[in-house]
Amino acid sequence: MNNHGFGKLVTFLNELEQERISYTLAHHRDETIMVNVAVSGERWEVEFFENGSVEVERFVSSGDINGEEAFSELFAMYSELKSHSIKLTQNAKLRRTA
Secondary structure, rough: OOOOOOHHHHHHHHHHHHHHOOOEOOOOOOOOOEEEEEEEOEEEEEEEOOOOEEEEEEEEEEOOOOOOOOOHHHHHHHHHHHHHHHHHHHHHHHHOOO
16 A cells, blocks of 8 residues: 555555445545444544654444333433533533632
């Protein structure tokens, strides 16, 4: 693969298309383009940086299949994280004003 970020990205996309692997592109961080790849049992996040470096993060399924009852777990986890984040923000504001 080419050493330049754009060349590596194009080469990778061409290989995905050649193998008929579905992907989407995203842009979440400065100077990067992310390729999201979903294959059976896995999701890959591949970020190509302007300087030519590449980061790959893989999420592998445990194989467990749940029904809609799993929604309550999702929302409970999100509510806990949001609540914790709000408390941390409030504590930080209190420390700044004290």
